[in-house]
Amino acid sequence: MKRFGMAVIGLGVVGRRMLEQASASAGLSVVSAWDQSPAVRSAAAADFPGLPMAASAADAIERLDVDVVYVAVPPLAHAELVRRAVAAGKAIFCEKPLGVDVAESEALVAEVEASGLPQAVNFPFASSAAVDALRRTIADPAFGLCAIEVRVRFHEWPRAWQAGATWLSRADQGGFTREVLSHFVWLVHRLRGGFELRGAAAAWPPRPAGASETAVAVALDCAGVPATVSGIVGGAAPDRIEARFVGARDERVLSDWYRLEILDAESPAGRPHPGLPADPRTAAYQRQLEQLHALLSGAPHTLPSFAEALAVQRGVEAILTPRGRDQ
Missing domain, CATH: 3.40.50.720 (NAD(P)-binding Rossmann-like Domain)
Structure with missing residues (x-):
């Protein structure tokens, strides 16, 4: 090699x-x-x-x-x-x-x-075994995908382990919408072949000046499938990052980035999707480097292109500049 x-x-x-x-x-x-x-x-x-x-x-x-x-x-x-x-x-x-x-x-x-x-942008879901399994599931007409719901919540922003990255707290280039929700905007773009923004609302704290958003609520049309995307900062509840893909009889829940669960009548509280790596985080990062090697070798790969990232950026920046916000 x-x-x-x-x-x-x-x-x-x-x-x-x-x-x-x-x-x-x-x-x-x-x-x-x-x-x-x-x-x-x-x-x-x-x-x-x-x-x-x-x-x-x-x-x-x-x-x-x-x-x-x-x-x-x-x-x-x-x-x-x-x-x-x-x-x-x-x-x-x-x-x-x-x-x-x-x-x-x-x-x-x-x-x-x-x-x-050769060029690519780092959206790690592109190298995730859980996302591969999710893609196969929702592509099956028998699943009957009818809605998508993405929810994130942070006790504080930036998170404690990001304390050194002070730019994340600023509205000019930071915030959880660009840093976290963009992954899920990319995900629905890849899984559904695109999206249209149907509505968005965002809120910013009155001080300090220039601080990043503390709440967003978004409605998307993902090739005929409605999706809601929401996020909030504050409170004492644990951080939460999840996306639900609702089918005719069951759901798939992608949480904590690499975990995929099945929710159905048999397991209403959820059960792990079978066949996923024991250490999904490391597996995803190593697979990402394998995909990068494929890109550099001129072989087929799954990494997102700059054009895909631009489509995501257009959506994210539209969310952060809703009608009525002071410019």
């Missing part, structure tokens, strides 16, 4: 996760890394001995042994780094959301597609 070299730009939570997962990959190795924060670079170097730290983002991207650039920085910096990778002739694997400004992302997608370089 050919081994491809990766540059990891951004060494926060998701960048470090990539370092961990790539260390177990047979087809990818991290050959350069960089973060704009000296403290973050020092911490990563200490925690990952031998990590080849570059002097700048340009140095990390332009190394001859780099085949693909993983862009793991906050959204407002995506476009600049993606364009650097394109200029260097490197494949791109970009974190979601693709961006915040839709017009800028439209121009970026056009440039990336015109380059002919």
Whole structure:
């Protein structure tokens, strides 16, 4: 198997996760890394001995042994780094959301597609065994998919393990709609072949100024199947992340990202879907790297394209700019 070299730009939570997962990959190795924060670079170097730290983002991207650039920085910096990778002739694997400004992302997608370089955006559901099982189920006419319901709730935002990513608390590029609900907008887009926004409402706290949203409620038409998407921050209840796919006689519930349950007359409280990995999180991340290797090899793969990510971004930004919000 050919081994491809990766540059990891951004060494926060998701960048470090990539370092961990790539260390177990047979087809990818991290050959350069960089973060704009000296403290973050020092911490990563200490925690990952031998990590080849570059002097700048340009140095990390332009190394001859780099085949693909993983862009793991906050959204407002995506476009600049993606364009650097394109200029260097490197494949791109970009974190979601693709961006915040839709017009800028439209121009970026056009440039990336015109380059002919391999490109993908990181929506991990694309590599999930649970989502594969869900896709097969709802594609069966006997299931009779009639509605989709997505609900998320957070005790606090950002979550405690995201405390260092202060940008997540700001409306200009953060918030749980872009960070979490975008995954489910992508999911219904992939499973149903698209969606139309039928209505949206969002709320922001009066202070501090520029803080991200605290509640959203959304109605979608997913190729004839109605869907509701809602989220809220606050309260003492445990965090909740789930999507329900309602059939004629039973349901499938996707929760905690990688868990799929069957709800029916036999198991109204739910039972695990059979045949899924014992460690679904690790399995999904390793499969993602296998799909990235396939992309780089010119083979079929399941990773989302920049064009798919743009469709999701259009929907997400429309949710966050509902009629009546002060601009």
